[in-house]
Amino acid sequence: MHYLRGEPQQLPGNRKPLAAYEAKNFLFEVKEGVATLTLNRPERKNPLTFESYAELRDLFRTLSHADDVHAVVMTGAGDNFCSGGDVHEIIGPLTKLDMPGLLAFTRMTGDVVKAMRACPQPVIAAVDGICAGAGAILAMASDIRFGTARSKTAFLFTRVGLAGCDMGACAILPRIIGHGRASELLYSGRSMGGEEAERWGFFNRLIAPETLLGEAQDFATELVRGPTFAHGMTKKMLHQEWNMGIDEAIDAEAQAQAVCMATNDFHRAYHAFVGKRKPGFEGD
Numbered sequence: 001m002h003y004l005r006g007e008p009q010q011l012p013g014n015r016k017p018l019a020a021y022e023a024k025n026f027l028f029e030v031k032e033g034v035a036t037l038t039l040n041r042p043e044r045k046n047p048l049t050f051e052s053y054a055e056l057r058d059l060f061r062t063l064s065h066a067d068d069v070h071a072v073v074m075t076g077a078g079d080n081f082c083s084g085g086d087v088h089e090i091i092g093p094l095t096k097l098d099m100p101g102l103l104a105f106t107r108m109t110g111d112v113v114k115a116m117r118a119c120p121q122p123v124i125a126a127v128d129g130i131c132a133g134a135g136a137i138l139a140m141a142s143d144i145r146f147g148t149a150r151s152k153t154a155f156l157f158t159r160v161g162l163a164g165c166d167m168g169a170c171a172i173l174p175r176i177i178g179h180g181r182a183s184e185l186l187y188s189g190r191s192m193g194g195e196e197a198e199r200w201g202f203f204n205r206l207i208a209p210e211t212l213l214g215e216a217q218d219f220a221t222e223l224v225r226g227p228t229f230a231h232g233m234t235k236k237m238l239h240q241e242w243n244m245g246i247d248e249a250i251d252a253e254a255q256a257q258a259v260c261m262a263t264n265d266f267h268r269a270y271h272a273f274v275g276k277r278k279p280g281f282e283g284d
Contacts, residue, residue, distance in 0.1 A: 084133020
């Protein structure tokens with residue numbers, strides 16, 4: 001049952017838990033509201049395949065309906081995040097596809113980014129080692145990025161004869177690190193080291209490799225302890241306001257904040273403040 005100001009209400013039927021989800025192309029675990037998604041082909045630096053792209057797209061779409069996941073940590077097994085599309089399982093077959101087939105593929109990969117942006121949970125990327133091609137896009141599409149000094153992030157599409165405008169890179173990357181810096185990376189395809197990535201604002205912070213995943217999970221846990229409904233609203237507005245003027249954005253935020261003021265978490269925070277205690281948020 002769901003409660004709003006003490007009154008029981010029946011939840012709609014599209015909510016479902018994801019703790020029992022068995023991933024086929026990566027590792028997936030839910031613990032205390034935090035889902036950890038691990039790209040798990042360390043012997044190849046965790047490349048993506050047609051199947052893993054599709055499963056990532058479908059999983060992030062499903063997360064919009066998960067009632068037991070309130071933050072997501074994405075990482076890679078071993079000492080690397082993701083080396084991008086598998087040369088043998090993706091790049092080779094792509095050279096044999098016709099235009100409709102190629103467009104179906106590029107639209108599918110773009111749908112992964114759309115699904116990551118649309119799910120209400122904050123997505124934290126824990127990036128170590130190689131973060132290249134589509135791997136760099138997955139990190140870029142995350143809401144928060146933690147890296148290591150030894151990480152190497154490369155939007156290397158031009159190195160294989162493609163444009164830098166892959167999976168939303170030309171729209172999203174400039175908003176993170178600035179137009180000039182994004183242009184340099186997307187034209188050259190060069191690697192961006194960890195310290196440079198933090199200095200440019202791509203990484204929120206640098207962490208030692210041995211504690212990277214743990215600190216990312218701890219950060220996610222802190223978010224889960226907060227007002228998770230409000231976090232979802234914050235994420236929605238961060239993305240939605242890209243296409244708005246300032247006046248329109250102010251009006252949209254007024255509506256969003258009014259919705260949050262109707263939640264139990266808002267009332268819990270008020271009563272906790274009056275009672276001089278820490279609020280216990282429940283996400284409703």
